[in-house]
Structure formats: C-alpha cells, structure tokens
C-alpha cells in the first residue's frame with residue numbers, strides 16, 4: 001500500500017504490522033483500514049536557535065496527529081537525536097489505541113525534535129523548546145492537540161511550552177500541555193503516574209501468576225521518569241530491584257540495588273554512570289537475567305528475535321513504547337505461558353490517564369487531591385487490565401493483540417458512526 005509512503009523505517013513498520021494482524025482478525029475491510037490507520041496530519045518544522053557560542057543551529061521538529069475523531073489528539077514530545085517523522089507517526093498511532101483502550105476522549109498525537117538535550121545548555125534547551133512550540137501554534141490547541149512530556153523532556157520544558165503558547169494568545173492557557181509543574185496548573189501525581197501505573201500492573205500480573213510481590217525480583221532498563229519511578233514503586237511494593245540500566249551504564253546485584261541512592265546519583269550526574277564498580281554489568285546481558293519482572297523503560301525495539309527466546313522473566317511489563325518487535329512477540333507467544341506480557345498501550349497508560357485528569361482540572365479550574373488522583377488512576381488501570389485479560393481469553397489471543405483489538409475497535413466504531421465528511 002503506497003498511501004503512506006511518507007512513513008518508512010522499522011518502528012513505523014512495527015506499528016503497521018501490529019495493526020494488520022489485529023485488523024485481519026477483526027475482518028476489517030481494506031479501505032476502512034486505511035481510514036483508521038493513516039495519520040490525519042503530519043507537521044515538520046525547522047527550529048533555529050542561537051547557540052551560546054554565537055553560532056546558529058537548526059533542529060528538525062515534528063508533530064503527528066493521528067485522528068481527531070473522538071476529541072483532541074494527545075501525546076508526548078520527544079527530544080532525542082534519533083527522532084524522525086516515521087517514529088513520531090508510529091508513536092502517535094500507538095497513543096490512539098492507548099487512549100481508546102483507557103476510554104479517554106482523545107486521538108493519539110506525538111511530537112519530537114531531533115536534538116540531544118544533554119548536549120544543550122539550559123538556555124539552549126529553553127530556546128529549542130520555545131521555538132518548537134511557537135512553530136506548532138497554528139496546529140495545536142486545548143481542543144485540537146495537547147502535548148505532554150516524553151523522552152528527553154520534563155516539567156520545565158512543558159512550562160516553557162505553556163508560557164510560549166500563552167504569550168501568543170495574550171492570556172494563560174494552561175490546558176495546552178499536561179505534565180506541567182503543579183505550581184502552574186499541573187496536577188499532583190502526574191510526574192509519578194506512568195511509573196506508578198507500571199508498578200501497579202506488574203503487581204497485578206504477579207497476582208495472576210500467584211507470585212508474591214514481597215521478595216520477587218525486578219530488572220528495569222531505562223532510569224528516566226518512567227524507569228526510576230517504576231523501580232521506586234516496585235521496591236515500595238516489596239520487590240527486590242536486582243538490575244538497573246540507562247544509556248550510560250548497567251548494574252546487577254542479586255542481593256538488590258539501592259534504588260533511592262541511584263535516583264540521587266542520577267539527579268546529580270544526569271546518568272547512573274559512576275555509581276558502582278562492583279555491580280557493573282553488560283547492558284545486553286542484563287535483560288536476559290532471571291527475574292520475576294522485567295521492565296523495558298527506555299527505547300523501542302529492545303526485545304527482538306535475538307533475545308526473546310532467552311528472556312528469563314515471568315512478567316514483561318512494557319514501560320517504554322514499542323519495546324517488543326512483532327518477531328519477538330511471535331517467539332514469546334510460542335513460549336506459551338512462560339512470559340506474561342503487559343503490552344505498552346496498557347502498561348504505561350498511567351501517564352496519559354493522569355494527563356487527562358490534568359486537562360480536565362485545567363478546563364474546570366477545579367483541582368483534585370493526590371488521593372483522588374491515585375485512586376482514579378488505579379481504578380482506570382484495573383478496569384483496562386481486566387478487559388484485556390478477558391478479551392485475550394475469549395479470543396484466544398495474546399494480551400497485546402487483545403489490548404490493540406479493544407483500542408482499534410473503539411476508533412473504528414467512532415469513525416463509522418460519525419460517517420465520512422463530506
């Protein structure tokens with residue numbers, strides 16, 4: 001099909017393959033598939049900034065809005081040197097199925113700038129953030145497309161986005177982004193929401209397998225927002241964190257790592273490099289160590305056909321988006337009940353659910369307590385978890401295919417009932 005020749009590359013191919021498997025099973029007509037799958041809008045912009053040394057650099061920025069059928073699009077903004085339009089499109093499509101599975105009135109969106117944030121000074125980072133948002137102003141809005149953090153962006157970047165958008169409007173529009181600092185209309189519990197949700201669902205999966213959480217072991221890949229909060233929450237639940245890695249180093253200790261000490265090290269040094277000599281480990285091997293819960297919480301395509309057969313975890317809790325390739329999925333499926341997969345669109349949905357709470361609070365100028373946020377988040381994740389397990393059982397499919405089927409059907413039905421304009 002040449003209708004989406006704009007999008008290429010392995011991550012987009014993954015999103016397409018996953019969709020086709022489910023669309024086949026749902027017996028979705030071919031023309032309807034294109035309508036449900038192809039992103040509605042793709043925007044590419046140049047973001048020039050003054051560097052500290054007086055020179056000018058230009059960074060390429062992207063935003064993809066998958067569909068506006070159910071409400072605004074919603075999704076993170078990634079700052080990474082590897083970002084390209086096709087990756088952003090795949091991430092936007094996954095956001096659509098994720099929001100639909102969670103019952104949120106959103107389509108999927110995603111954005112990114114091809115820049116290494118660690119190579120920028122704080123002033124340069126602010127300049128890129130503001131210029132990117134400024135370039136996006138004609139295409140976004142609180143009822144069109146609402147941004148949030150993702151890899152390489154944080155609460156401060158969201159504050160700059162919100163300020164830039166608001167300055168152009170002439171009034172404060174804090175509902176334009178989520179994941180903002182609480183002091184400017186952010187919600188309590190958003191920063192922790194994704195990791196908290198991953199830990200909650202990992203705990204639920206262990207319950208299903210009759211494995212006690214207290215004393216179970218976990219390995220976490222990626223130690224940013226999602227990875228570090230997941231590790232802290234798993235430790236809080238009584239799990240022993242035996243392995244942790246980020247882009248700079250990996251550590252493994254069967255006796256357990258001190259997660260809090262690693263968090264402090266990472267916040268001081270911006271990575272976990274230099275934390276320990278004794279516990280240093282091969283990052284690729286780390287994923288293959290025996291553990292109860294394995295959490296990929298970094299980049300896409302880390303569980304592949306090369307290592308899926310060798311995983312020794314009981315639960316694969318996908319904190320990252322797209323960590324498992326379709327070829328790896330087939331290998332995991334052939335291993336039967338050995339590995340319980342909590343698919344990304346379910347596992348890391350805590351982030352967008354809390355973002356939805358933030359947006360609703362901003363629109364109403366009415367703020368909730370942390371207890372309310374945590375309870376509602378848990379209820380929402382529990383409901384989706386049960387629906388996915390139930391659907392997997394009735395259809396005799398993997399948890400991933402069940403989760404995708406629920407999400408895709410929601411979008412398909414909404415498009416059918418709205419009809420095709422004009």
Ligand code: NAD
Pocket residue numbers: 149150151152153194221222223224225226227245246247248297298299300319320321348349351352
């Ligand atoms: P982040 O920028 O806060 O952290 C990313 C972490 O991954 C860093 O510790 C980095 O060192 C590490 N990393 C990068 N490349 C790596 C590699 N090759 N091997 C090991 N570690 C590596 O980003 P984040 O917000 O924690 O996002 C992580 C993942 O979770 C992404 O896939 C993102 O799309 C997904 N996600 C994030 C949220 C959210 O709320 N932030 C919500 C849902 C999903």
